[in-house]
Amino acid sequence: MRTKNIVPEARLSRGNRFLNTLIILLFFSGFLLLGLKPEEKWGIIRILMTFGLPVVLHINMNILPKFFRVDRLLVSIVNALCALGVLILYSTNADRGITQAVYYVIGTAFMLFCARLVRKFSEGTWGLLSWLLLSFCIALLASPIVLGKEINGAKNWIFIANISIQPSEFVKIGLVILSAYSMARYNKVVWMGFLAAGMLLLLLQKDLGAVLLYFSTAMIMYYAANGSLRIIAGSLVAGVGTAVFAYNRFAHIKKRVAIWQNPWADYENSGYQLVQSLVAIASGNLFGVGLGLGNPSAIPIYYTDFIFSVIAEQFGILFSALVLCLYALIALRGFFIAISAQSRFHALLAIGCSSMLVVQTFVIIGGVIKLIPLTGVTMPFVSYGGSSLVSSMGLVGVLQGVGGYNKDSLDRDLRMSLEDHKSQ
Amino acid sequence: MSQELYSILALGARYWFLLLLLLIVWCAYVWFRKDMQAWKNYVKAVPSTGMAGEIVVLRGDEKLPTGKQFILPREGLIGRSRICDIQLPSNSISKRQLYFRLDENKGLYLKNLHKSPILLDGQPLSKKANASYLFHGSKLEIGGYLLQFFFYSGFGVRFKTIDLGKLRAEQNTSLQSIDTANTQEFSSNFE
Numbered sequence: 001m002r003t004k005n006i007v008p009e010a011r012l013s014r015g016n017r018f019l020n021t022l023i024i025l026l027f028f029s030g031f032l033l034l035g036l037k038p039e040e041k042w043g044i045i046r047i048l049m050t051f052g053l054p055v056v057l058h059i060n061m062n063i064l065p066k067f068f069r070v071d072r073l074l075v076s077i078v079n080a081l082c083a084l085g086v087l088i089l090y091s092t093n094a095d096r097g098i099t100q101a102v103y104y105v106i107g108t109a110f111m112l113f114c115a116r117l118v119r120k121f122s123e124g125t126w127g128l129l130s131w132l133l134l135s136f137c138i139a140l141l142a143s144p145i146v147l148g149k150e151i152n153g154a155k156n157w158i159f160i161a162n163i164s165i166q167p168s169e170f171v172k173i174g175l176v177i178l179s180a181y182s183m184a185r186y187n188k189v190v191w192m193g194f195l196a197a198g199m200l201l202l203l204l205q206k207d208l209g210a211v212l213l214y215f216s217t218a219m220i221m222y223y224a225a226n227g228s229l230r231i232i233a234g235s236l237v238a239g240v241g242t243a244v245f246a247y248n249r250f251a252h253i254k255k256r257v258a259i260w261q262n263p264w265a266d267y268e269n270s271g272y273q274l275v276q277s278l279v280a281i282a283s284g285n286l287f288g289v290g291l292g293l294g295n296p297s298a299i300p301i302y303y304t305d306f307i308f309s310v311i312a313e314q315f316g317i318l319f320s321a322l323v324l325c326l327y328a329l330i331a332l333r334g335f336f337i338a339i340s341a342q343s344r345f346h347a348l349l350a351i352g353c354s355s356m357l358v359v360q361t362f363v364i365i366g367g368v369i370k371l372i373p374l375t376g377v378t379m380p381f382v383s384y385g386g387s388s389l390v391s392s393m394g395l396v397g398v399l400q401g402v403g404g405y406n407k408d409s410l411d412r413d414l415r416m417s418l419e420d421h422k423s424q
Numbered sequence: 425m426s427q428e429l430y431s432i433l434a435l436g437a438r439y440w441f442l443l444l445l446l447l448i449v450w451c452a453y454v455w456f457r458k459d460m461q462a463w464k465n466y467v468k469a470v471p472s473t474g475m476a477g478e479i480v481v482l483r484g485d486e487k488l489p490t491g492k493q494f495i496l497p498r499e500g501l502i503g504r505s506r507i508c509d510i511q512l513p514s515n516s517i518s519k520r521q522l523y524f525r526l527d528e529n530k531g532l533y534l535k536n537l538h539k540s541p542i543l544l545d546g547q548p549l550s551k552k553a554n555a556s557y558l559f560h561g562s563k564l565e566i567g568g569y570l571l572q573f574f575f576y577s578g579f580g581v582r583f584k585t586i587d588l589g590k591l592r593a594e595q596n597t598s599l600q601s602i603d604t605a606n607t608q609e610f611s612s613n614f615e
Contacts, residue, residue: 038430290431293434336460340474414470417470
């Protein structure tokens with residue numbers, strides 16, 4: 001049929017296969033190199049990781065897109081980042097690598113589910129669903145206050161049958177969907193109430209990173225929806241005011257800023273983590289110390305927040321800069337999907353998801369390299385942790401859903417105009 | 425394998441990893457650019473992509489000349505503000521006056537966001553009205569302007585019947601002031 005030649009992306013499949021082959025080659029050689037490490041013996045798990053993960057990558061990037069209508073470029077980039085996370089965690093601690101691989105598979109399923117959800121329910125059908133989602137999100141956010149235990153100064157985890165879940169990660173998706181829905185309907189009051197309640201609950205749990213993420217994503221979406229600079233400037237002033245107030249009021253924020261200003265002032269106690277991170281990045285130099293070598297465990301909690309310094313140490317700063325380029329490509333692709341979206345709701349969904357991922361990456365990598373004060377958020381797709389990986393995949397799934405919806409309507413438009421052309 | 429051999433191998437492999445990632449980023453970027461270009465070409469080839477129809481100004485003024493055409497997206501705003509999809513530069517129109525959305529089986533759903541009076545085919549469209557639809561050939565009187573709406577073909581929407589003779593007569597005689605009785609007759613014909 002003639003439509004195939006005109007619809008974008010259909011004719012680009014060769015470049016896609018080449019890209020996927022490169023990604024599979026990179027991670028196959030990485031896992032093979034780790035397999036040759038002298039201190040460990042070949043076992044069933046090691047064989048599974050070395051040869052199994054490339055197969056999973058192949059299935060995810062080459063076979064699944066045949067059955068589900070997804071954005072193939074996004075799928076390739078996201079799978080590359082997830083595999084990088086598994087590789088780097090496996091090189092430092094085999095158990096964590098295996099757990100992360102399991103989360104990666106769960107995350108892929110969740111991504112497909114979210115894509116399906118967005119494509120299935122168009123804007124009109126979200127009416128009742130949005131109220132359900134809203135109450136579910138508030139309940140999730142409130143649950144750690146009742147059920148949670150305190151980890152690293154923040155009480156933002158709940159435990160169900162030995163599995164720990166961070167609800168604020170999953171509420172991100174709900175926040176993006178609800179914001180997009182209420183802004184598309186010009187219904188600000190409910191949205192503002194939800195945002196205020198959510199941020200208050202997060203403040204009660206001392207989850208400052210999540211507050212920052214929610215606030216900035218909501219502001220970006222609001223600007224995209226209304227283009228009103230006055231309200232954005234007002235809310236920025238309010239945000240800065242709140243930050244200054246919090247700086248004067250809470251001791252641990254003051255400490256964070258002091259560490260950021262000069263980590264070497266107290267490098268044996270409070271500044272230890274950041275100093276070790278900077279030392280790791282510096283010792284990595286341009287090309288790194290080599291995969292599986294180096295001393296990543298010198299950084300406390302290297303596997304979640306400080307995973308970027310481990311990558312910089314083992315692979316070098318050039319490699320890590322290229323990893324940042326992958327994130328930038330995700331953002332570009334997300335904004336491209338938003339531009340080509342057919343309705344306000346879908347455009348805002350795409351803007352929200354991509355800006356959430358971008359802001360999160362900026363906040364954590366800026367914190368790790370001492371560009372901004374450190375706030376505890378995870379690096380999307382790469383950091384160790386099920387909640388973070390699965391929810392980031394969910395955000396990408398929403399993007400995929402919008403992209404699939406765009407392609408559906410492009411196809412339909414094309415069919416319509418071809419029929420029109422024939423009838424004339 | 426001994427520890428020394430492994431470290432030599434790992435040191436050598438870092439260049440291989442860097443090269444592969446460089447290629448990956450480059451390929452992904454090229455693919456992204458090509459895809460964007462393909463989309464632009466597509467939009468050029470089929471300009472009505474993602475659009476619902478167009479609005480023609482039947483009666484304008486110095487700022488908005490008669491005969492000007494606007495292309496309507498499937499969802500958006502009509503008003504005075506610069507963020508509106510259809511900008512109408514009259515002071516009697518609110519910044520965001522009308523919200524419209526394509527409902528493919530019914531027509532173009534229209535909602536008045538403000539109190540200023542609007543005539544849709546001669547019928548006043550108030551803020552409280554819950555569901556009003558524009559059809560092919562519907563006329564909208566807003567802030568001294570008279571606009572007519574046309575769908576692009578292909579949507580399964582209802583068509584408003586247009587009597588060409590009557591239309592011409594109307595254009596000749598009363599372009600300055602819309603004859604409500606006449607348009608009401610139009611609507612009753614349609615119903």
